[in-house]
Amino acid sequence: MSKFQFIFEETKNSARKLFQVDDILVKKVLTELAEITIQQSEFLMAENRRDLERMSPENPMYDRLELTSTRIEGICEELQNVASLPSPLNLPLEEKTLENGLRLSKHTVPLGVLGIIYESRPNVTFDVFALALKSGNGLVLKGGSDAEFSNLAIMILIHRVLDRNGIPKEAFQLLPAVREATKELLEAVNYVDVIIPRGSQNLISFVRDNAKVPVIETGAGIVHTYLDHEADIDSAKDILHNAKTRRPSVCNSLDCLILHESHLDRLSEIIEPLIHSGVQIFADEKSFGVLDSHPSVHQAKPEHFGTEFLSLKMSIKTVNDLEEALNHIHNFSSKHSEAIISNNQESIDRFLNEVDAAAVYANASTAFTDGAQFGLGAEIGISTQKLHARGPMALKELTSYKWRVVGDGHVRP
Numbered sequence: 001m002s003k004f005q006f007i008f009e010e011t012k013n014s015a016r017k018l019f020q021v022d023d024i025l026v027k028k029v030l031t032e033l034a035e036i037t038i039q040q041s042e043f044l045m046a047e048n049r050r051d052l053e054r055m056s057p058e059n060p061m062y063d064r065l066e067l068t069s070t071r072i073e074g075i076c077e078e079l080q081n082v083a084s085l086p087s088p089l090n091l092p093l094e095e096k097t098l099e100n101g102l103r104l105s106k107h108t109v110p111l112g113v114l115g116i117i118y119e120s121r122p123n124v125t126f127d128v129f130a131l132a133l134k135s136g137n138g139l140v141l142k143g144g145s146d147a148e149f150s151n152l153a154i155m156i157l158i159h160r161v162l163d164r165n166g167i168p169k170e171a172f173q174l175l176p177a178v179r180e181a182t183k184e185l186l187e188a189v190n191y192v193d194v195i196i197p198r199g200s201q202n203l204i205s206f207v208r209d210n211a212k213v214p215v216i217e218t219g220a221g222i223v224h225t226y227l228d229h230e231a232d233i234d235s236a237k238d239i240l241h242n243a244k245t246r247r248p249s250v251c252n253s254l255d256c257l258i259l260h261e262s263h264l265d266r267l268s269e270i271i272e273p274l275i276h277s278g279v280q281i282f283a284d285e286k287s288f289g290v291l292d293s294h295p296s297v298h299q300a301k302p303e304h305f306g307t308e309f310l311s312l313k314m315s316i317k318t319v320n321d322l323e324e325a326l327n328h329i330h331n332f333s334s335k336h337s338e339a340i341i342s343n344n345q346e347s348i349d350r351f352l353n354e355v356d357a358a359a360v361y362a363n364a365s366t367a368f369t370d371g372a373q374f375g376l377g378a379e380i381g382i383s384t385q386k387l388h389a390r391g392p393m394a395l396k397e398l399t400s401y402k403w404r405v406v407g408d409g410h411v412r413p
Contacts (some may be wrong), residue, residue, distance in 0.1 A: 047149040
């Protein structure tokens with residue numbers, strides 16, 4: 001018997017009772033959780049500091065791990081946003097009556113029990129709980145050891161609110177922060193319906209390669225922005241700076257600027273805001289030739305392309321035309337978020353049509369790839385695959401459907 005099987009059984013059995021929780025009660029729970037989180041913000045930040053003390057501030061994950069009063073306020077706003085959204089459950093997707101009189105309808109239902117494996121992001125604990133509760137799904141969380149105290153503190157608040165409102169807390173559980181728990185969660189067939197990893201490419205690859213439970217891949221973002229030959233340079237500087245420096249440790253941040261060679265003479269001007277913000281540049285041969293006087297500019301090596309930096313680092317690739325830019329993206333993209341900056345509508349249309357990614361942008365920062373920014377309330381993750389869900393996954397993506405068939409004594413000939 002699995003060491004953690006009793007947790008999986010408890011979650012599966014308790015999740016059945018979520019069908020009895022109406023949306024009015026869900027809204028009440030999420031509103032109360034937002035209120036108690038604000039009230040207990042000092043407690044949460046104190047527990048979070050215990051985690052931060054074990055990590056170097058130079059670690060790119062440090063920023064993801066840190067909880068501040070501002071970030072806690074943002075978390076509570078997202079809880080309220082999810083509370084205000086309509087329920088995704090029991091929605092009729094299709095209705096028809098067959099020639100034999102059988103009445104068929106297709107309605108949305110929860111996926112069942114979600115297994116979430118994630119690293120250094122305590123806000124994920126709040127987000128996925130809110131989305132799971134709203135979509136009627138049970139939840140088994142497996143956070144990383146680097147966020148152990150933060151996640152435990154958050155679950156204390158979640159369970160307190162669930163108890164207060166008569167909802168079984170066993171439907172929402174946090175596994176111990178040990179590797180053994182990860183392995184058993186990946187093998188929890190018949191208890192967990194889907195695994196969703198959130199974190200580094202190494203984590204996502206490990207989950208995909210070792211899971212016996214179906215997996216939806218999310219997270220890793222190798223993000224490019226192509227500066228076309230017809231582009232507003234002033235606008236481009238703002239877009240590039242925002243995409244790289246707003247939150248460099250998150251998956252939608254810019255990793256590679258693809259530069260049309262016609263802009264080489266203005267490249268120093270283009271990257272000046274980035275350099276001022278402490279960004280280290282890894283430039284290809286052509287761009288390095290015009291930037292080698294900058295102490296923050298280094299000559300790129302092959303490994304600097306197709307890399308998710310998650311820090312104040314980015315590469316530059318110079319191209320002759322849009323075709324070469326599209327080829328570079330095709331070869332190195334993780335199919336997360338890709339952007340073009342251009343005033344040429346033909347170039348924009350071709351980029352938006354041909355680039356294979358969950359989110360494609362024209363003249364905007366890739367920092368917008370986010371469930372809340374997309375008006376989804378929050379996100380369970382950003383799917384980079386194509387089966388079932390793609391892009392920011394929220395309430396709709398946490399449902400499946402079932403057919404209801406109503407007859408009047410029908411038998412099949």
